[in-house]
Amino acid sequence: MTFAHPLLEGVLAIAREAGEAILPFWRAGVDVTTKTDDSPVTAADLAAHHVIVAGLTRLAPHIPILSEEDCNVPLSVREGWTQWWLVDPLDGTKEFISGTEEFTVNIALIGQGDVVFGVVTMPVTGRAWWGGAGLGAWCQTAGDAPEPIETQPAPPAGEPFTVVASRRHSSPQQQALLAGLESAVGPLSLTSIGSSLKFCLVAEGVAHCYPRLAPTSQWDTAAAQGVLEGAGGEVVDTQGKPFRYLVRESLLNEHFLALPGNAPWRGALLRLCEA
Numbered sequence: 679m680t681f682a683h684p685l686l687e688g689v690l691a692i693a694r695e696a697g698e699a700i701l702p703f704w705r706a707g708v709d710v711t712t713k714t715d716d717s718p719v720t721a722a723d724l725a726a727h728h729v730i731v732a733g734l735t736r737l738a739p740h741i742p743i744l745s746e747e748d749c750n751v752p753l754s755v756r757e758g759w760t761q762w763w764l765v766d767p768l769d770g771t772k773e774f775i776s777g778t779e780e781f782t783v784n785i786a787l788i789g790q791g792d793v794v795f796g797v798v799t800m801p802v803t804g805r806a807w808w809g810g811a812g813l814g815a816w817c818q819t820a821g822d823a824p825e826p827i828e829t830q831p832a833p834p835a836g837e838p839f840t841v842v843a844s845r846r847h848s849s850p851q852q853q854a855l856l857a858g859l860e861s862a863v864g865p866l867s868l869t870s871i872g873s874s875l876k877f878c879l880v881a882e883g884v885a886h887c888y889p890r891l892a893p894t895s896q897w898d899t900a901a902a903q904g905v906l907e908g909a910g911g912e913v914v915d916t917q918g919k920p921f922r923y924l925v926r927e928s929l930l931n932e933h934f935l936a937l938p939g940n941a942p943w944r945g946a947l948l949r950l951c952e953a
Contacts, residue, residue: 685795691733
């Protein structure tokens with residue numbers, strides 16, 4: 679069953695519609711504005727935001743929305759939320775501006791601080807991923823039937839262990855972690871890709887680990903975390919605790935590790951984080 683939650687199919691349709699709103703701006707010399715945190719925003723981000731807010735309001739008017747493009751909701755208001763949408767209308771704005779295909783639309787449903795499900799779409803290719811813990815996970819290429827996906831804890835014999843990383847963000851701590859991981863699991867193949875697609879590669883079993891020891895915001899990760907958890911994976915902090923979205927003042931994430939849920943090298947990875 680590809681839509682194991684009653685809201686999932688509707689959210690997927692909204693995410694696809696948001697992608698269609700983005701595409702006219704892609705490679706069209708769109709103007710870029712810098713926000714107060716020095717991150718870029720374009721007319722495409724805002725167009726997708728308006729499509730998503732309108733769609734989610736029609737679909738579930740009782741569920742509040744926290745979007746990157748409208749995130750100044752006071753803590754005093756958010757403290758009363760038990761369920762909410764966490765949205766990045768255009769994840770990978772820098773990739774979008776540079777003209778690559780590696781940007782996504784991210785929509786997650788959060789319940790009591792946990793991801794209920796997430797939807798990730800890739801506007802240029804029409805590819806989509808969705809899933810949630812206990813719901814399963816699927817990937818669909820435009821025009822094809824959805825296919826169930828699952829993580830792979832280790833590569834086939836003779837193939838390298840694949841780690842996926844951000845094209846634009848790393849840190850000395852992350853580089854040290856990768857060096858230690860190579861000692862634990864053998865030769866690494868590093869795949870660099872933008873936006874939430876990093877989680878999706880792990881969810882599909884194409885990659886085996888995504889360590890992130892550099893800054894992210896909650897809307898960057900929640901939707902793809904749902905996909906990964908549905909595929910049998912997990913996202914944990916550097917102490918191995920489940921990665922949650924509890925209501926708090928800051929919307930920035932702690933460092934995290936995205937990996938298969940049954941990874942035999944999990945303990946070694948966590949020990950490297952403590953070093």
